[in-house]
Amino acid sequence: MNEMELLRDLAxxxxxxxxxxxxxxxxxxxxxxxxxxxxxxxxxxxVTTSPPGPPDGRPxxxxxxxxxxxxLTAAKFMHAGAxxxxxxxxxxxxxxxxxxxxxxxxxxGHQDTTAQLRQLRxxxxxxxxxxxxxxxxxxxxxxxxxxxxxxxxxxxxxVLFGLATLQLTGNQGVLDMFFAxxxxxxALPAVWLLWxxxxxxxxxxxxAARSRPPSHISGx
Amino acid sequence: xxxRREPAAADDAAVIESSWRDPEQFAVLFDRHAPHIYxxxxxxxxxxxxxxxxxxxxxAAFAKRDRYDLGHPDARPWLYGIATNLVGxxxxxxxxxxxxxxxxxxxPADPGHxxxxxxxxxxxxxxxxxxxxxxxxxxxxxxxxxxIAWEQLTYQEVxxxxxxxxxxxxxxxxxxxxxxxxxLAGTDAGATYEELxxxx
Numbered sequence: 001m002n003e004m005e006l007l008r009d010l011a012x013x014x015x016x017x018x019x020x021x022x023x024x025x026x027x028x029x030x031x032x033x034x035x036x037x038x039x040x041x042x043x044x045x046x047v048t049t050s051p052p053g054p055p056d057g058r059p060x061x062x063x064x065x066x067x068x069x070x071x072l073t074a075a076k077f078m079h080a081g082a083x084x085x086x087x088x089x090x091x092x093x094x095x096x097x098x099x100x101x102x103x104x105x106x107x108x109g110h111q112d113t114t115a116q117l118r119q120l121r122x123x124x125x126x127x128x129x130x131x132x133x134x135x136x137x138x139x140x141x142x143x144x145x146x147x148x149x150x151x152x153x154x155x156x157x158x159v160l161f162g163l164a165t166l167q168l169t170g171n172q173g174v175l176d177m178f179f180a181x182x183x184x185x186x187a188l189p190a191v192w193l194l195w196x197x198x199x200x201x202x203x204x205x206x207x208a209a210r211s212r213p214p215s216h217i218s219g220x
Numbered sequence: 221x222x223x224r225r226e227p228a229a230a231d232d233a234a235v236i237e238s239s240w241r242d243p244e245q246f247a248v249l250f251d252r253h254a255p256h257i258y259x260x261x262x263x264x265x266x267x268x269x270x271x272x273x274x275x276x277x278x279x280a281a282f283a284k285r286d287r288y289d290l291g292h293p294d295a296r297p298w299l300y301g302i303a304t305n306l307v308g309x310x311x312x313x314x315x316x317x318x319x320x321x322x323x324x325x326x327x328p329a330d331p332g333h334x335x336x337x338x339x340x341x342x343x344x345x346x347x348x349x350x351x352x353x354x355x356x357x358x359x360x361x362x363x364x365x366x367x368i369a370w371e372q373l374t375y376q377e378v379x380x381x382x383x384x385x386x387x388x389x390x391x392x393x394x395x396x397x398x399x400x401x402x403x404l405a406g407t408d409a410g411a412t413y414e415e416l417x418x419x420x
Contacts (some may be wrong), residue, residue: 003350003353003400003401004368004369004396004397005405006346006350006365006404007365007369007370007400008348008369008370010347010350011263011369011370014259014262016255016256016258016259017255017258017259020257021258021271022250022254024256024271024275025250025254025256025271025274025278026247026250026251027274028275028279029246029247029250029278029282030247030274032279032282032283033243033244033246033282034245036243036282056366068240068241069286070286082415089358092369132286137369143250188282191249196287196289197286197287197289197290198240198285198286199286201240201241202238202240202241205241
């Protein structure tokens with residue numbers, strides 16, 4: 001008998017616990033499960049996608065799996081990105097009358113004189129507003145699509161993140177750089193979360209759910 | 221491409237994967253492994269602390285379940301790793317547990333059987349020595365030794381549990397065994413140990 005066997009003998013003195021000994025621990029785990037965001041979304045998905053279906057007897061849509069916590073968190077980051085972009089757009093538009101500020105924030109990359117800028121101001125404001133609105137809309141669109149398990153949205157989000165990374169390397173003014181860094185810092189965790197194993201499983205199961213034939217529910 | 225797992229499949233990875241969408245599935249993992257994790261924690265830190273630690277182990281596992289590598293069908297090393305880390309935060313409880321078990325008297329033997337009495341005395345002496353030897357080990361060496369000796373984990377499983385290379389597992393185990401042997405052989409009761417080891 002060597003020391004390992006002696007240790008095993010020593011271990012035998014501790015029996016397995018009775019089921020009642022684990023009740024308290026199990027209750028704590030179940031409480032944590034109940035308060036988990038994924039549990040909530042599962043319950044909501046069951047309520048919103050379960051029978052009864054449309055009263056006219058049309059087929060009910062396929063059951064969509066609930067988004068796991070990483071996807072929900074990624075969507076929150078995207079919503080934060082949309083809010084940040086919109087807020088920045090409002091600030092930019094609020095100070096659009098200040099030509100000197102424009103010179104300072106856009107750096108020395110442009111050759112326009114102050115007089116030319118005054119003339120171009122309506123065009124610049126329109127372009128900036130359109131760009132800001134498009135970026136805001138993209139954030140919201142990606143958040144909605146990824147939450148619904150659209151894999152193309154995950155891929156597009158990653159591509160857009162790549163473009164945001166390239167934007168960091170450009171010769172820009174203070175405002176452009178601030179916007180680029182803000183976008184990048186918000187997108188980084190979102191994209192990282194979208195590629196977690198739990199997220200990948202969700203996108204796969206969402207695709208499988210969409211490819212299943214819809215269940216037919218008879219009307220009343 | 222990884223094989224698609226269904227929730228009904230027996231392995232732990234399938235249960236964890238299904239718990240990503242349906243968290244209640246995680247209770248299956250608790251029912252499956254909690255008794256053994258509890259016993260491991262009770263051995264190391266005492267029953268009083270084990271009650272709390274087993275809950276904390278599964279709460280931590282539940283919180284980290286989306287990071288579980290589905291390439292490992294057996295979740296025991298993962299759970300033992302979390303449990304061991306928690307024991308590390310309760311070193312004082314563990315040290316106290318060793319003192320308690322060293323001080324515990326041997327089970328009363330039937331006074332009519334001299335051999336039985338002698339065997340009980342020997343067992344008690346060996347147990348005291350083992351507990352002392354375990355208490356003298358470094359935390360890392362003790363973790364490896366006990367996961368292998370008590371929980372029957374393989375080198376690879378211990379490597380996964382403690383996030384250390386297999387070579388480190390082997391060297392720690394070797395060092396721990398040497399130290400335990402030295403403690404057992406370096407006392408009066410060492411003669412008993414020598415007899416036991418030579419009669420293998």
